[in-house]
Amino acid sequence: MTRPSTLKISGLQFRRGSRVVLDAIDLQLQSGAITAVLGPNGAGKSTLLSCIVGLLQPERGAVELDGTSLHSLAAMQRARRIAFLPQTPEIAWAVDVQTLVGLGRIPFHGLSSDEEDRAAVTRAMAKTEVTQWADRTVTTLSGGERARVLLARVLAGESDWILADEPFTGLDPSHQFEAAELLRAAADQGGGVVLTIHDLTLAARIADRVIIIDGGRIVADGAPRDALAPQILRDVYKIDAQWLDGANGTPPTIAVHGRAARG
Template sequence: MSAPALETDAVTVEIDGRRIIDAVSFTARAGEVHALIGPNGAGKSTLLGVIAGDQAASAGGVRINGLPLEEVSLRELARQRAVLLQDHTVFFGFTVRQVVEMGRAPWARTSQEDDDDSLVTAALSAADVRHLEHRRIPSLSGGERARAAFARVLAQNTGILLLDEPTAALDLGHQEAVLQVARDRARAGHAVVVVLHDLTLAAAWSDRITLLEQGRVVASGTPDEVLTAERISAVYRHPVEVIRHPSSDALLVVPVRRAG
C-alpha cells in the first residue's frame, strides 16, 4: 500500500453554528481514485475544501504528503495539488487555451516552465477541448466550460487531483472520458479524490469510496464493501438494488421505482 498523499485526523468544520463535518478521518493514497459520495448536504464538498486547504477546519488536522497543511506555503500547495471546484464559471473574455495556461502559473520561474506548452496542449487534448482552444469561454456551452476547467487542473500537473463533481455538466461520453483520465492519472502514481453523485460511476472508476452522511463517515472501503443495498437505501432514504451487470460484472446501483 502506498504512502498517504492526503490525511485528515478527526476534522470538524462548523459554520454559523452548524456542524458541517464531524470528526472525519480520511486518507487518500497515491495510485488510487478515491470517491466521496453521499446525499446532498452530506459534507462532501466541504471535506474536499478542507483537504485542499481552501476551507479552514474548526478542529482536527490535515497532512499533505506527510506535512501538516499549515506548514505548506500557498505556492508549494499549488504545486502539490490541483482543485476543480463545482463553480468553475469564467465570464471574462479569455480563450480556452488562455484559461488552461492559467494552470501553469504555480510553475512560473522554475525549470518546469519549459514544459508549459506541451502540458497545456496535452491537457486540451485529454479534456477534448483542443478544437475549442481559440474560442472564448462565454461562447461555450456549460459542458464545454466544464471540460475547459478540467483541462486547466490537468495542466497544473500535480501529484494530487481534487475534483468536485467533474461529471455534473457532461454528457455520457464525456463523463466516461473524464473519469478515464482520472483513472489514468492514478495509474501513473497520482492521488485522485473525486466527489460524485452517480453511484454507478463511483463503483466503476474508484478504488476506494468514502460514504458521508450529515458530516460523518458511514463507511469507507472498496466499492463492494461500501455499496450495499441496505446501506445505500438507508443513507439516501430511497430503496435501491445493487446488482452485477450480466456481461461485464460491473457493480450497478439501481433505484427501485414504482410502476406507473
C-alpha cells in the same frame, strides 16, 4: 510514475455558525487510487474537499501531505502538489480556452520553462478534446464544454493529487467516460484522485474506494461493493437500490428502484 503519497486528515471539524458541518473526520487517502466521496445534498462533501485544499479553515483537526501540514505550505507549493476542481467554478474573465487551461501552470511559474508549460497545456487540451476551441472565449462555451476545459486546466498542472468536486456534472455520457478514463489514467500513473459524485453506478465503476458522508460524518468507507450496499444506500438516501454485477465481466450497475417505503 508519481511517487506514492498520502493525505492524512485527522479530527477534522468545520462549523458554520453554531452548526457543525463536518465532525470528527479521520481519513488516510492513498495515491494511485480513485477515492469517490458520496452522500446526500448538503452532507458536507464540498466542505471536506475545500478544507483539504485549504480554501476553508477547519475549526479543529489537521491535514497532512506526506507528513507535512498542508497549512504550513505556501499556497503555490500546495497548488503544485494538489490541483482542485471546484463544483461551480466561476470564470470571471472572458479569456480564451488556451489561456484558461494555461492558468493550471501558474504554480510552476519560475520553475518550469515556457516550453514545458506550453507542452503541458497542449497535452491537457488534447486529452480532454478541447484543442479545437483553443481560441474560443470560454464564456461562449456550453456548460459541458466549459467543464471539459476546466478539467483540462486541472490536468495541465500534472500535480500529484487531483481533488475534483463533481467533475462529471454536465458532461454527456461519452465525455463522462472520457473524463473518468482520464482520472483513471492519472491514478494508474500513481497520482491521487479524490472526487465527489452523485451517480452511484459511475462511482461503482470507477472508484477503488468509496466514502459516504451523511450529516458531516463518515458513515461508510470501503470497497465500492461494500460501501454502496443496499442497506447503506437505504439508510443514507432512503432509496431501494441493488448492486447488479455485469454479465461476462462487464461493469456493475446500481439499479435504483425508487424511494424506500417509510417505516
